[in-house]
Amino acid sequence: MGIFDGMMGNASEIDVNDAENELEELLSSGENVEHAYRLIRDLMVFTNKRLILVDKQGVTGKKIEYHSIPYKSITHFSVETAGTFDLEAELLIWISGSATPIQKTFNKQLNIYKVQSVLASYVAG
Numbered sequence: 001m002g003i004f005d006g007m008m009g010n011a012s013e014i015d016v017n018d019a020e021n022e023l024e025e026l027l028s029s030g031e032n033v034e035h036a037y038r039l040i041r042d043l044m045v046f047t048n049k050r051l052i053l054v055d056k057q058g059v060t061g062k063k064i065e066y067h068s069i070p071y072k073s074i075t076h077f078s079v080e081t082a083g084t085f086d087l088e089a090e091l092l093i094w095i096s097g098s099a100t101p102i103q104k105t106f107n108k109q110l111n112i113y114k115v116q117s118v119l120a121s122y123v124a125g
Contacts, residue, residue, distance in 0.1 A: 012037065012038060012106075012107060012109070013035070013037055013110060014043075016032075016034060016036055017033075019036035019043060020032070022043070023043075023045060023054070028049065031047050031048060033045055034048055035118050041056045042055050044104055046119070046122065049070075050069060050071060051068075051093075052066060052067070053067040053069070054066055054067075055067065069093075069095060071122040071123055073095050073096050073097075074096075074119075074122075075094045077091065077092060077093045077101075078091075079092075079112050079115070081112055081113075082112070087108045088106065088108065089107075089108065089110070089112035090103060090104070090105050090106070091104045091112065091115055091116065091119070
């Protein structure tokens with residue numbers, strides 16, 4: 001991912017082993033990272049058990065919030081593909097009990113259809 005993409009808030013897919021190493025202490029027994037995306041220094045991680053949003057805060061990024069969302073709590077989601085002039089695709093996820101969706105932005109090089117397919121397989125399962 002280029003620095004420009006990072007500054008624009010775009011996400012890109014990362015190696016699942018890298019994400020698993022980063023979340024080693026957070027994962028439960030038998031939990032595996034299956035898909036992971038980096039947004040500047042934050043992460044969006046799909047495991048076989050839940051969706052984990054990692055928010056690194058502050059200048060150094062040492063303060064970290066881990067937002068764990070069981071797939072059964074996701075009520076619905078939507079994707080907006082990148083257009084000719086719009087270089088970003090967006091994923092919106094609604095969680096039960098919250099009217100405001102979680103919004104993630106992806107660069108045009110990332111296949112947003114794959115991301116929504118991954119999410120759909122977990123939510124439907």
